[in-house]
Amino acid sequence: MSTVPKGDYDGIRAEVKKILKRPGYDDGSIGPVLVRLAWHASGTYSAKEKNGGSNGAGMRFAPEASDGANAGLEHAREFIDPIHKANPWISYADLWTLAGATAVEAMGGPKIPWKPGRTDFQSEVAATEYRGNIDNRLPDAALGAQHIRDIFYRMGFNDQEIVALSGAHNLGRCHSDRSGFDGPWVVNPIRFSNQYFKLLLTRKWVPRQWDGPFQYEAIVAGTRLMMLPTDIALIEDPEFRPWVEKYAADQQLLFKDFAAAFGKLLELGVDRDGTGVAHLVKGGGCPFAA
Numbered sequence: 001m002s003t004v005p006k007g008d009y010d011g012i013r014a015e016v017k018k019i020l021k022r023p024g025y026d027d028g029s030i031g032p033v034l035v036r037l038a039w040h041a042s043g044t045y046s047a048k049e050k051n052g053g054s055n056g057a058g059m060r061f062a063p064e065a066s067d068g069a070n071a072g073l074e075h076a077r078e079f080i081d082p083i084h085k086a087n088p089w090i091s092y093a094d095l096w097t098l099a100g101a102t103a104v105e106a107m108g109g110p111k112i113p114w115k116p117g118r119t120d121f122q123s124e125v126a127a128t129e130y131r132g133n134i135d136n137r138l139p140d141a142a143l144g145a146q147h148i149r150d151i152f153y154r155m156g157f158n159d160q161e162i163v164a165l166s167g168a169h170n171l172g173r174c175h176s177d178r179s180g181f182d183g184p185w186v187v188n189p190i191r192f193s194n195q196y197f198k199l200l201l202t203r204k205w206v207p208r209q210w211d212g213p214f215q216y217e218a219i220v221a222g223t224r225l226m227m228l229p230t231d232i233a234l235i236e237d238p239e240f241r242p243w244v245e246k247y248a249a250d251q252q253l254l255f256k257d258f259a260a261a262f263g264k265l266l267e268l269g270v271d272r273d274g275t276g277v278a279h280l281v282k283g284g285g286c287p288f289a290a
C-alpha cells in the first residue's frame with residue numbers, strides 16, 4: 001500500500017485498483033462488495049428528513065455496523081482499511097464511495113461522477129448525536145415493487161433511475177451467511193455489462209427448491225444463476241419493465257444512465273460549503289437548512 005499526496009484522488013483510485021484482484025475470495029475480485037459498501041453507506045438517505053447518506057461514514061459504528069442489512073460489509077471495510085491507514089488524510093466516507101465508483105469502472109463499467117469533501121464522525125458518541133434515526137432505511141429483497149419505490153423514492157429517485165441502478169446486480173453474488181440468499185445474477189459477476197437485464201427477460205426464472213429464503217433460479221451455461229424477488233419485480237411491474245427492455249437492448253444507454261444514477265446515489269446528503277467541505281450537522285440535517 002502506498003502513500004499518495006494529500007488531495008490526489010486519482011492516486012487513491014490507483015490504490016483501489018491495485019487491491020481489487022483477490023484469488024480465493026468469491027469470484028476473484030473484491031470489486032462487487034466494494035460497490036455494495038458504497039451503496040449501503042449512501043442508501044440510508046431520506047430526502048424528507050434530510051438525514052442519512054454517506055457523509056460521516058456511520059457504518060463504522062452501531063447501529064449501522066451491526067444492521068443485518070449490512071452483513072458481510074465488515075469484509076469490505078477491512079479490505080479497504082489499509083488504504084486509509086497509508087493515507088489518513090482521506091475520510092472514510094470519501095474512501096468508501098470512491099472505492100465503489102472505482103470498482104465499477106475497473107470491472108468494465110462507466111466512469112462514475114464522484115466528488116470529495118465528506119467528513120467522518122469522530123466517535124460512536126458523535127455518530128449517535130449527529131446521525132439522527134436512520135433505522136430500517138435499506139431495502140428488503142423479499143418484497144416487491146411497492147417496497148422498492150418506497151425505499152428509492154425516499155432517496156429522491158424515479159422509476160427510470162431505479163431500474164438503471166439495478167444494473168449493479170450484474171456484479172457480485174448473494175451469500176447464504178450474509179443475506180441468506182445464494183448465488184450470482186450473471187455468469188461473469190466481476191464484469192459490468194447489461195447481462196442482468198438480458199437474463200431477466202430471456203430466461204425462465206423458477207422458484208428454487210431449497211431450505212433458504214424464497215428466490216428464483218435458472219441454469220445458464222451450466223451455472224446456477226439467481227434473482228431476488230425484488231429483481232423479478234422489475235419485469236413484473238408495468239412501469240419498471242420498459243426500462244429493463246431498453247437497458248437489455250442498449251448497453252451504452254445503460255452505462256450513461258447508470259453512471260448518472262450511481263453518481264447521484266453517492267452524493268445523497270453530501271452538502272458542501274463554499275470550500276467543498278461537507279460538514280456534519282446534529283440530527284443529520286443539511287447545514288444550510290437553518
Ligand code: HIF
Binds near residue numbers: 072139141165228231
Ligand atoms: Fe444489492 N443486494 N440490493 N444493490 N448488491 C445484494 C448484493 C449486492 C438488494 C439486495 C441485495 C442494489 C439494490 C438492492 C449490490 C449492489 C446494489 C444482496 C446479497 C442482496 C440480498 C448480499 C450478500 O448476501 O452478500 C435489494 C433488495 C436492492 C433494492 C432493489 C443497488 C442497485 C442494484 C442500489 C446496488 O447498487 C452488489 C454489487 C451486490 C454484490 C455484493 C457482493 O458481495 O458480491
